[in-house]
Amino acid sequence: MAVSQPVKRGRPSTAKLSEQNIAEAALDIIDERGWSALTMNALATRLNVRAPSLYHHIEGQHDLINLVRALIVSEIETESLASLDWEEATRVFGMSYYRAFLAHPNAIQILSVTPIDDRATFQMYEAFLSALDRAGWAAERALEVLVGLEYLALGSAYEANASEMMLNAQRAEDNGAPVLAKFLRARSDSDSLVEEVFVHLLDDFIRMFKSERDRAASS
């Protein structure tokens, strides 16, 4: 009679876990089933391990979130920024920031409200702000550019994937909002490239700050 294999106890000969593969598995779960599906149990199961094992490698949920952030941020272009003027730097940074999060829209909701606490993300901000600093931007305005850009990029990336769910045409109709319903349907019909919309907003955004600087310079 075959006896069911007993679960091995104690330390395995080769470690199954690492910060790296934990972060990757976490991001996979977020991408596939949303942030709410990322429980310690689900994460452990995907890694063929029990939940308590995770605590030998990460400190808890907050730590886990910042590992996921570092993974996404690593896809953002920062090296070339040092050799560009502020307009080009803003465009390059904005586009790659947008693309990085467009690939992981489900991560946005949790990352946008968790305090930043990982080196990769600080270095990303530093690279972009240094470009503005070299161009002589004041602190207030430089941070406004950064924050405004983040809102547009994160908003557009989230919107591209989740707008159908947040604002549904049929529910709009049912709640006495025919104009909204008409607009929502017209958009989904045209089915435009979502990236085009962001490129458009990014252009407007840069032009807006450029014209302000030109006015200030000529006065």
Place this chain on the structure above:
Amino acid sequence: MAVSQPVKRGRPSTAKLSEQNIAEAALDIIDERGWSALTMNALATRLNVRAPSLYHHIEGQHDLINLVRALIVSEIETESLASLDWEEATRVFGMSYYRAFLAHPNAIQILSVTPIDDRATFQMYEAFLSALDRAGWAAERALEVLVGLEYLALGSAYEANASEMMLNAQRAEDNGAPVLAKFLRARSDSDSLVEEVFVHLLDDFIRMFKSERDRAASS
């Protein structure tokens, strides 16, 4: 000997709960201790009731969130929009949208990712989009204005209260980001009125779309 009062069982002579006071208590908890503190237990305790009682009045968490949304949205100006042109409508709507959420920054993170399912919110969108519709805006572009405006308003309102927490100058310093740290410190020193920053962004935003329309009209 005084005997401890036994807890009353069964239906009380006058009902303790209603959708209204549940929603208000929920918003109070969110304002005071953040969204994560809004558990059914905490909510019930504040209303002098046990958690299961809530389910006689609300269907669950999703329902509760939309009740809170309706409460906040009720503070947004919509009546005057019908008599304004699109620029003024955008300014009035944007400002009151911003102010409504500035008063409840902790609600933003959950509301911005929960599908909209309450009449008050649909009616708010309808009022604003009707103003753009009357001005002849195309569906794509009108939704871009709405969505862009929401990001700027929600972002600024959240930022005004939580930016210290999200991006901390000392942590920036510790992670090798001196330019970011310098900018963050310069801003907190100047301590400008947060509303001024949003007014500035809102002006820029409207001008951005206006110049685009003017170009399109003259071609």
Place this chain on the structure above:
DNA sequence: ACCTGAACACCGTTCAAGT
């Protein structure tokens, strides 16, 4: 050092029992 099962204090939600 690193994985495990057992245990703890919590969750949201259901439901029969009470008035």
Place this chain on the structure above:
DNA sequence: ACCTGAACACCGTTCAAGT
């Protein structure tokens, strides 16, 4: 109709026991 305690299946996290 509406509030209650008990119960259910989950959470994240801690910790002693194993190798």
